[in-house]
Amino acid sequence: MKIKTILLCLAGVVIVVGLLAGTKALQIRAMISQGKQLKMPPEVVTATATQRQSWESLITAVGSLKAVQGVELTAELTGKVASIAFEPGTWVKAGDLLVQQDISAETAQLRAAEAAVSLAKINFERAKKMLATKVVAESSYDNADAQLKQALAQADTIRATIAKKTIRAPFSGRIGIRLVNIGQIIKEGEAIVSLQALDPIFVDFLVPQQQLPQIRPGLPVRITSDALPAGRVVTGKITALNPDVDAASRNIRVQATVANGDELLRPGMFANVAIVLPEQNPVLTIPATAVLYAPYSDSVFIVEDAKAEEGKSGKVVRQQFVRLGEKRGDFVAVLSGLKAEETVVSTGVFKLRNGQGVVVDNTLAPEFKLAPQPKDS
Numbered sequence: 001m002k003i004k005t006i007l008l009c010l011a012g013v014v015i016v017v018g019l020l021a022g023t024k025a026l027q028i029r030a031m032i033s034q035g036k037q038l039k040m041p042p043e044v045v046t047a048t049a050t051q052r053q054s055w056e057s058l059i060t061a062v063g064s065l066k067a068v069q070g071v072e073l074t075a076e077l078t079g080k081v082a083s084i085a086f087e088p089g090t091w092v093k094a095g096d097l098l099v100q101q102d103i104s105a106e107t108a109q110l111r112a113a114e115a116a117v118s119l120a121k122i123n124f125e126r127a128k129k130m131l132a133t134k135v136v137a138e139s140s141y142d143n144a145d146a147q148l149k150q151a152l153a154q155a156d157t158i159r160a161t162i163a164k165k166t167i168r169a170p171f172s173g174r175i176g177i178r179l180v181n182i183g184q185i186i187k188e189g190e191a192i193v194s195l196q197a198l199d200p201i202f203v204d205f206l207v208p209q210q211q212l213p214q215i216r217p218g219l220p221v222r223i224t225s226d227a228l229p230a231g232r233v234v235t236g237k238i239t240a241l242n243p244d245v246d247a248a249s250r251n252i253r254v255q256a257t258v259a260n261g262d263e264l265l266r267p268g269m270f271a272n273v274a275i276v277l278p279e280q281n282p283v284l285t286i287p288a289t290a291v292l293y294a295p296y297s298d299s300v301f302i303v304e305d306a307k308a309e310e311g312k313s314g315k316v317v318r319q320q321f322v323r324l325g326e327k328r329g330d331f332v333a334v335l336s337g338l339k340a341e342e343t344v345v346s347t348g349v350f351k352l353r354n355g356q357g358v359v360v361d362n363t364l365a366p367e368f369k370l371a372p373q374p375k376d377s
C-alpha cells in the first residue's frame with residue numbers, strides 16, 4: 001500500500017510539472033510570435049543631401065614665431081652702470097641711448113690724447129714746411145708724420161672704448177625688462193636687456209620634401225594662434241626657403257613674413273600655418289555629424305524609399321561604409337562610398353540601425369557652415 005501511494009504521488013507531481021511546463025511554453029511561443037509581428041515606430045531624423053564644393057588647396061604646418069631683428073644686448077666691456085635711459089617695455093628708435101657705463105677715466109684720457117694730437121699736428125705742419133725749404137731732413141718729417149698718426153690712433157682707441165660703454169639701440173624695436181641696476185658692475189658679455197623688432201615678424205615652419213614642388217616664395221599664408229582673438233587670422237606670404245633639406249626628418253625649412261602691427265604675436269610663440277595653393281580641389285562633402293565613427297570603418301545612413309515587397313511604406317535607412325578625407329568647419333570630405341545628391345541622415349546617427357524606418361523632419365536641423373563662428377568661443 002505504501003509503495004502504491006508513493007507512486008500515485010509521484011505521478012501527480014509529474015502531471016503538475018508537465019502542465020506548468022506546457023503552459024509556460026505556450027506563453028513563450030505566444031510572446032515570440034507577438035515580437036515577430038511587432039514593428040518599431042519610425043525614428044525622427046534630420047537629413048541633408050551630399051554637396052559638391054570647391055575647397056582651397058592648403059598645406060598646413062606648425063611654426064615658430066621669430067623676430068625679424070632681435071637681440072639680447074650685452075656689455076662689451078666691464079664697467080659700472082652710471083645711468084639707465086630707457087623704460088622697460090617701451091618702443092625705442094635706432095641710436096637711442098639705453099645704458100651708460102662710467103666713462104670718467106676714459107673722458108680724462110681722451111682730453112690728454114686730443115692734446116697730444118694737437119701737438120703732433122703742429123709738429124707735423126712745421127716739419128712739412130721746413131722739409132719744403134730743405135731745412136730739415138726727410139727723416140724728421142717722417143718721424144713727425146708717424147707721431148701724428150700714433151696720437152690720432154690713441155685718441156680713436158679711447159673714443160671706441162667710450163662708444164662701447166655707451167650702449168645704444170642698434171635698431172628700432174620693443175625693449176624688454178632691464179636686467180641691470182644703476183651702480184652695478186657688469187662684466188663683459190653680461191646681459192642687459194632684450195630688444196625685438198616685432199612688426200613685421202617671421203614664422204618659421206617645416207614642410208615635407210614631397211610638397212616642395214608645390215611651394216615657392218610669394219605664396220600667401222594664413223596664421224592662427226591661441227594668442228590672437230578667437231577667429232582672427234593673420235595673413236602674410238612666404239619670403240624664403242632653405243636651400244637644403246634636413247637629412248634627419250627630410251623636411252625643408254620655410255620662412256614667411258606677416259604683419260604684426262598690434263604686436264600680439266611675439267617671438268617664441270607657436271602658430272598654426274596654412275599655405276594657400278593656387279589650385280582648387282573639387283570635393284564631395286557631408287556634415288561631420290552625419291558620420292558614425294567606428295574602429296573598423298566609418299559609415300553613414302542613406303535615406304531611401306521603402307521597397308514594396310518589404311511591406312513597408314515611407315522612408316528607411318541603409319548603412320553605407322565610407323572613406324573620409326579632410327575636415328573643414330562643419331563638413332568632411334568623402335573620398336569614396338557616396339554619390340552626389342544622395343540624402344544622408346545628418347544628426348542622431350548613433351541611434352539608427354540598418355533598415356530602420358525613419359521620418360525626415362528638418363525643422364530643428366542645425367545650420368552647417370564651412371567656417372563656423374560659435375558665439376561662445
